[in-house]
Amino acid sequence: xxxxxxxxxxxxxxxxxxxxxxxxxxxxxxxxxxxxxxxxxxxxxxxxxxxxxxxxxxxxxxxxxxxxxxxxxxxxxxxxxxxxxxxxxxxxxxxxxxxxxxxxxxxxxxxxxxxxxxxxxxxxxxxxxxxxxxxxxxxxxxxxxxxxxxxxxxxxxxxxxxxxxxxxxxxxxxxxxxxxxxxxxxxxxxxxxxxxxxxxxxxxxxxxxxx
Numbered sequence: 001x002x003x004x005x006x007x008x009x010x011x012x013x014x015x016x017x018x019x020x021x022x023x024x025x026x027x028x029x030x031x032x033x034x035x036x037x038x039x040x041x042x043x044x045x046x047x048x049x050x051x052x053x054x055x056x057x058x059x060x061x062x063x064x065x066x067x068x069x070x071x072x073x074x075x076x077x078x079x080x081x082x083x084x085x086x087x088x089x090x091x092x093x094x095x096x097x098x099x100x101x102x103x104x105x106x107x108x109x110x111x112x113x114x115x116x117x118x119x120x121x122x123x124x125x126x127x128x129x130x131x132x133x134x135x136x137x138x139x140x141x142x143x144x145x146x147x148x149x150x151x152x153x154x155x156x157x158x159x160x161x162x163x164x165x166x167x168x169x170x171x172x173x174x175x176x177x178x179x180x181x182x183x184x185x186x187x188x189x190x191x192x193x194x195x196x197x198x199x200x201x202x203x204x205x206x207x208x209x210x211x
Contacts, residue, residue: 001073001159002085002175003033004095006140008066008147008193009170011043015062018069020178025056025071028176029159033073036084040093042066042144047091051084066144070095074109083109089119091143097175098136098153098160100129114139122190123207126152136160140173141211146194148211149173151185152203164191166198 003024007017018039025033038051043064050059056071070085086093096111103110117125118141129137135155141148153160162185163177171193172178173185185191190201192210201208 001030001033001099001135002095002097003028003071003073004069004085004097004140005172005174006066006068006095006142006147006149007170007172008142008144009168011063011065012170013061013063014041014067015060017067017172018059018062020174021069021071022056022058024174024176029161030073033071035072035074035079036081037069037071038084038086039067039069040086040088040142042142047088047093047144049086049088049093051081053079053081053084066142066147068093068095068140068142080107082107083112085111087112087115089115092119092141093143094118094139094141096137096139098134098138100132100134100137102132103129118211121209122211123209126150126203126207138162138175146192147171147173148190148192149185150190150203152188157187161185164198166193169196171198 034055036053037056041048094115100110151162163182164173
């Protein structure tokens with residue numbers, strides 16, 4: 001169970017978004033989320049990755065175009081850097097909020113293996129996970145140029161929420177809403193930001209291949 005945020009747009013100071021992750025981790029729903037934190041910062045074709053198993057701290061002067069951040073509240077797997085998110089593959093970063101029972105193994109979390117399934121194919125991954133017992137399979141994913149967020153919840157929908165907004169050519173998704181006008185992502189819905197456009201896809205029975 002975690003707090004997470006993704007923001008993508010023009011190059012700018014993204015410190016306020018990391019500050020909000022800090023606020024959610026310390027004062028948001030089901031706080032505190034102090035079992036590690038991390039972020040991926042995309043800037044000028046470079047990715048900066050920072051992770052720690054310590055409680056989240058304030059980060060100053062975060063400049064870039066895309067930020068994906070995560071504050072962890074572990075449910076079952078060990079507290080370790082390998083289980084600290086975001087998870088990275090090449091230029092793709094990923095965060096998950098929830099528990100998928102039976103998916104974690106060998107000291108690695110369910111979220112780690114969920115990411116591996118997503119990389120192989122989004123529809124097949126969701127179909128497989130739906131056969132398992134989970135609280136939430138909410139995730140955010142980006143390569144620095146496009147972004148996507150998915151929400152599907154079986155327990156505590158008020159906690160496993162996702163909201164998004166698109167203002168001033170910046171798309172942001174968060175587990176809790178910041179200031180301004182936000183839209184709540186409905187259950188079994190994928191929201192994709194690509195080429196300056198936001199699209200929603202329902203995934204009730206047929207899951208779209210859009211990632």
